[in-house]
Amino acid sequence: MPLLLIKMINKSRGKILGVLALFLVMVWYSIYREDSFYFPVQENKTTCPLGEVEKKAAQLIGNYTRDHPLFLQLKDYFWVKTPSLYELPYGTKGSEDVLLRLLSITHYSLPESIQSLKCRRCVVVGNGHRLRNSSMGETIDTYDVVIRLNNAPVHGYEQDVGSKTTMRLFYPESAHFNPRTENNADTLLVLVPFKPMDFQWMEAILNDKKRVRKGFWKQPPLIWDANPERVRILNPYYMEVTAAKLLNLPMKQPRKVKQKPTTGLLAITLALHFCDLVHIAGFGYPDSANKKQTIHYYEQITLKSMAASEHNVSHEAVAIKRMLELGLVRNLTYF
Structure with missing residues (x-):
């Protein structure tokens, strides 16, 4: 009887090993799917969650509407x-x-290549340290619209951040980048105006007038080789929505207590009013107790540099986490 049992086991060994191999493959695939939540391949182009962003954004943003122009x-x-x-x-x-x-002297239209899209799949690329060694570049470049921020470089960081730039949001103090080498030829350079001096600086640069030197917290570039046809002026409506609806900031604040949204949160707000799918990458700051961790993927500055800013990064983190919980945006890197 034991001999017969041994023979039966030997005959079934191949089947058992086959079942075990199939089980291991299924476990591996399940784990891979879990990991791919953070590093996904671009979704099938034939499917598009039309209307989903509007429906979910209305839960978060009071009086949500897409009637206001971008520029x-x-x-x-x-x-x-x-x-x-x-x-x-x-x-x-x-x-x-x-x-x-x-x-x-500037323009306001969107390129026809974006206007004609039946589904606008957008990624907002933050400047956070989380992008360093992330190998996210290829994934980022698969999106229809890639929105970048301020002076974040692309050249030399393509493997982690990609090379495609559809829009770059900036303000004068953050314009220390070469418009032609850090962007594509058709990139829209979107001025985010915080104060009247920002308009004066942009006008002086594009018209080659006497440069404005006062009224900035950091000296903006005096030479900026930008094509006026690619320059856009962001509608302040989106700054208002970001501040009032997402951060609950009063529109009129005491001079000594001023707080303003970061360009990053503003860019996400813009995408929520423009895109059919919104993903983000490179957002989030180090823990406040971590004084040595750099905050950007491209330079060695720490959270200490944010102390004198007019931004409340903790408050903004709560707003972004709420978007993630609602499924309004999806995070490609950890937050």
Whole structure:
């Protein structure tokens, strides 16, 4: 009887090993799927979650609408619509004269290649240290719209951050990048205006006038080789939404207690009003107790440098986590 049992086991060994191998493959695939939540391959182009972003954004943003243009333009913003209620950065009240001159030499349209998309799949690339050695570059470049921030470099970091740039949001103090080498030829350079001096700087640069040197917390570049046809002026409406709806900041703050959204959170807000799918990468700061961890993937500065800023990064982290919980955005790196 034992001999017969041994023979039966020997005959079944191949089947048992086959079943075991199949089980191990299924376990591996399950683990791989778990990991791929953070480093996904671009989803099938035939599927598009049309309407999902609008539906979920309405749960988070009061009076959510996509009726406001992304960029300021002479005709629609000043000559037809109601004048702005707020001063910069939440409106243009008091800065109309210089802004009109600036809008006369810049553009406001979106490239036809983006306008004609049936589904706009967007990724907002933050500047965080989490992108270093992430090998996310190839994945980032698969999106239809890649939004980058400030002076974050691309050249030399392509493996981690990709090489495609559809829009780059910046303000004068963060314009220390070469517009032609760190962007694609068709990249939109989107000015985020925080104060009237920002309009004056941009006008002086594009018209080659006497440079504005005062009124900045950091000296902006005096020479900036940008094509005016690629420059856009962001509608302050999106700064207002970011501050009032996501961070619950008052539009009028005491001079000594001023807080403003970061360009990163602003870029996510913009994407939520423009895209059919929104993913983010490279967002999040080190723990406040970690004084030595660098905050950017490209330079050696720490969280200490944020101490004097007008940004509340903890408050913004809560807002982004809420978006993640709602499934409004998806994170490609850990947060």
